[in-house]
Amino acid sequence: MLCKIALGNVRRVGKDYLVYLLTLTLAVTVFYAFNTISLQVDIAGVAEQNSGMGDLLGGIINGLTLFLAFVMGFLMVYANNFIMKRRKKEFGLYQVLGMSRGQVARIMALETFFVSLVSLVLGLVLGVGLSQLMVFFTASLFKTQIANFHFFFSFGAFMITVGCLLAIFLVTLVFNLRVVARAKIIDLMSASRQNENIKVRNPWLSAAVFVVGVALIGVSYARLLQDGLPYDGQPEAMTAFLVTTIMVVVGTILFFLGLSGFLLKALQAARGLYWRGLNMVTMRQLAAKVNTVSFSMAMIAMILFLAITAVTAGMSLASVMNESVERGTPFDYTRVLVYFGPQAVAEENAYAEANGDATRYAVATEPIDLVEASKADTVGEGTADAHPFDVSQIAGGHVQVDVYDSTPLGADAPLVTLNQLCDATDMEMPSGVDSTGTAELGLGVVKESVYNAYLRYRGMDEIDLGANGYTIISDMGATLNDIYNAALAQGVEIDFNGHALRPVSDRVNEKASAFQNAMFGMNTGTIVVPDSYVEEANLPLYYGYLMVDYADGISTEEGDAFINELRTYHPITNDAGEIVAGWGSEATRTQSYESVDSMNGLISYLAIYIGFVLVLACAAILTIQQLSGVADASPNYRILAELGTPTRQIMHSTLVQQAIFFVFPLFIGVAHSCVALSVIVKLVQLFGGFTIGGAVGLTAFIFLVAYGGYFYVTYLMSKGIVRDAIRARHSL
Template sequence: MLCKIALGNVRRAGKDYLIYLLTLTLAVTVFYAFNTISVQVDVAGVTEQNAGMGETLGGIISGLTIFLGFVMGFLMVYANNFIMKRRKKEFGLYQVLGMSRGQVALIMAMETLFVSAAALVLGILCGLGLSWLMVFFTASIFKTQIADFHFFFSLGAFMITVGCLVAIFIVTLIFNLRVVARAKIIDLMSAGRKNEVVRMRNPWVSAAVCLVGAVAIGVAYARLLHDGLPYDGAPEAMTNFLITTITVVVGTILFFFGLSGFLLKVLQAARGLYWRGLNMVTMRQLAAKVNTVSFSMAMIAMILFLAITSVTAGMSLASVMNETVERGTPVDYSRTLVYFSQETADEMNSISASEDGEGKRYAPATGPVDIIEASANDTVAFDTSKEHAFDLAAIAGKHVQIDAYDSRPRGESMPVVTLNELCDAVHMDLPAGTENSDATSQGLMVVKESNYNEYLRFRGMEPLDLGEDGYTITSDMGATVNDVYNAVLREGVELEISGRTLKPVQDKVNEDASTFINAMFGMNAGTIILPDDLVDSLDLPPYNSYLLLDYADGISTEEGDAFINEYRYYGDVTDGQGQIIGSWGTEATRTESYESVDSMNGLISYLAIYIGFVLVVACAAIVTIQQLSGVADASENYRILSELGTERRDIAHSVLAQQTVFFVFPLALGVAHSCVALSVIVKLVELFGGFSIGGAAAFTAAIFVVAYGGYFFVTYLMSKGIIRDATRIRRSL
């Protein structure tokens, strides 16, 4: 009997359950589809190129799903609150007719179970379709061809989704039982006549509060634009960023707290507009809700800001890596050797002596060493019967070594050229993110003209002629750094080095001729090319050596990569006296660089879309439930307006205006916050390559149109239904 009543209630109250069902169905759809990522990468053929990526992505998404499941659980409690407010009188009537609270609670539990089961079925069906479509998205991200597409069902993703749904169901059920257990029958029966107590605030006070909030937001914007992001983790920078964050949060709350009163005052001043139609009613209702929705609107604006920023920045960052990886991987294999300075050698000797007594000895490098020869100190298949030296020469085809020198002459602390000095010369600010870089503290690296010309010939480019007094600058970083170097070259800035006046021989940085190592991002923050005799006279210590190597003819990419990737023990780089003068830096094959980019693209793209979509749905659902609750509470007022002769269409327009404010204003402020934050992020990421947010912004806008706009549309349609029901009572009396 109770089951029959519960099932009938669900059918009869279908409109009340629509938002609950829609949000829960979307959650199940997204949870299932994104948790099939490990299967998707298999179907898309990603594991053939990047083994383990599916498990990595799947593990991260699974953990994130559990967190988002808790978020959606509390959201469902909020959504269920609307249903409870609409049906309190009904539940009170059950008790008046003789049902116990336990029976009423059981009916509520079965209703919640039926709706959750329906959401599970609909969500899994939609999730299956979405997961199959996402296979093609996965293939496009990882740049693979789908050789054997087939439909699939992931039991693991299904179990995770069901687990989250069960958790949501339990949380919702506990809330429902708590409401029934605490509520008195008289309160349930009179729920339809009890309205929220609101206190209207002085419009002038509200206007002042709104203005203070707007000023606080402006101050936070100015601070962020001035200070930037605390990318270096310095305590002072973190403190400033915390102050900025608190300022914008408080400002957002104050802005919404005083917004309705401010608008009311403005419209009251425009009497012709204020007294037109139901504008007075609309503004009074907006002002009356300030007690309950100002904080939630502020939080929604901040959450939307996080969603917009995460999706746009994440997708744009993935785009940067796609654009830079091709230029950043000029050869089949690259390897870096980092030389010890006198300070580093002394420190290493001190550590070695304290740990090993007469252990290894370290010394500063007197000059560059041949990387191919030094690589023979590595041991392949170390400590096995197949142990042998790592012979790079066996696979080496065309190759070149670039030797970069520290710009601080031996025995001196000041570099011959620094980024700071170049910025001052062209009256430009130091690029964000470079304050602690080597180009700032230690100066630009130095490469000899003859060595750089060897590199240019290796790359198939024309060599340079610096003459006696020429120089040029190379860098494969983004615009924020290269704009400085381009200005220096374009304006013909003269450099005084060791008594010689040097002039640039180029008018801009050749980014294609600036990559010294395979990498996803730019790694050459600034290298100055100087005449050989000048470098020799400066007595500069070696800093780095870079080996760029293509595999020999007859050795395929797969064979060369297998040779490089075979497990080996890295040997010491020593001088003629057995002293260690350097350590091995990064090494990467072209294949590894592309796979790393694909992996990062997949991880960033999936997390950005996943988090962004769920946050948008959560915000939209919260606003929807708020507005539907408000319309339901005000239904008696709408009935009175209808009895006074107001057209139902005018009432609906008044409700639409109110809902537009509550949907659009948090979104507008969230977009404003995001624009300022993204402008700072763009400058920082431009250090590593071209950064464009156009495509990502369009993608983000599409998410908002579908999710946020869809909820807005559903909210208005349901509100019209509530108004229609309320005004129909007048005609039946």
């Protein structure tokens, strides 16, 4: 009997559950489709390039699904309260007719179960279909070919999806049961006649709250623009960022809390506008929702901010990596040697002595031949086929660049720093750089002859520094290179160990600045000076870069196979057996491109997944709020119609109210995102060019489809509710 009543209720109040059902269905669809990523990666052939990508991406998506399910559950519970509010009188009537609270609770549980079950079935059908299509999307992201496409179903994704939906169902059910368990019958029966308790009554107080909210948001913007993001993890920076975050959240809540009263007061002052049409009714209905809606709108604005920022920044970052890898991967293979500096040598020797270790470290006095040093590595050590790692066997040509530290041996300060160049050019230090110590670190130093050998190897024109010239090279982004370009263009004179040097070029040659294969710029700034000045300054070695191109008879596959053979690494020692250097990063051109493709796929998936689900949740809660509000206001619309108000004006009033509820959170979310993205852009520009133009189109498309679609559905359904209310007036 109870089951029959529950089924009848779901059919009878289907309009109330329609948006709820639609949102859960879309959530199940997205949850399932994105959690099949590990299978998609296998079918798309990504695993052949990167065997661990499926597990990595699958693990991240699974964890992210739990977080998004929590967000979705919170929003759906809040939205469900609006549905239950409309049905309090119905539940009270059940108890008046003799049902116990337990029976009413079971009816509610069954209704929620039926809606969730239908959502699960529909969502899985759509999810299975979407996951098949996403295989082709996955292949395009990772730039692979699909060799053996076949239908698949992921039991693991199914279980994760069911688990998330079950959690949402249980939390929603608990909140629904509290409605009946705590309310008295008289309260349930009179719920439709109860007015909202408005705490902020004074319009001037609302205006003051609004101004305080705007002020807090403005101060938080200024703090973020000045301090930047705490990417270095320093406690002071993290504390400042936390304070900024709290300020913007509190400011957003106060903004919406005082918004309705502020607008009401402003429109009341403009009498010609306030008394026009149904503006008075519209504004008073908006003001009446200040308590229940202000917090939810603030949270929706913050979640929209997160969604906009995630999609725009993520897709833009993927784009910039594609551009950076083209410029930053000019060789078939690169290897980096890291020399031990005086401070590192002292620390390592002290540690070894304290632990009774006979190993000793020393500062290298001469550059090490990296091709010869590579032979110290042993391929297949411990086997009968063990042999040295000899790069010359596959190299058609190679070049080595040795970079020196600009702090002379025995000195405390570098000869040339970023701080000095900023002061000389009257330019500001990039946001966040000063907190990392980068500002005080000296630029690397390269001999003119070594750099010219590098230019000859790459087929570029050599440079002539003359007796007192210098130039700066860097493959970083505009954030740093603009400072270097300004120093070169303005002819900034530098004191290099007592020698006054002037630039011989007017800007950084970014194409001739990459010394290793990488996704982003790695040369943060190197000054090229005459050989004699480097030798005279007694500078310690800093890095050694080996750049190799395969011989004509060696294919890329053969060269990569040679490089990727399993080998044992050994430290680099001098003639006295002291360790002077250790191997750093190494990468083939193929590895760099595969890493970029994998990272692009990972970022794109996460950005789209986060953005779509969060926008979906926000749009759903706004839709249910507005539909419930229109239903609650049906008696008012009926009275307006009886008084002779044209239906067109009533519809226009409804549209204005819904537009404000949809647009204002989006407006604040976009404002927050613009400030955050401006900081993110400056940060990423440290490593390469970064623009958000292309990603803006994708973000706008997601919002047009999801957010705009829900707004359109909301208005259409609201028109139906209003027409039913007006039609009921004619039938009386």
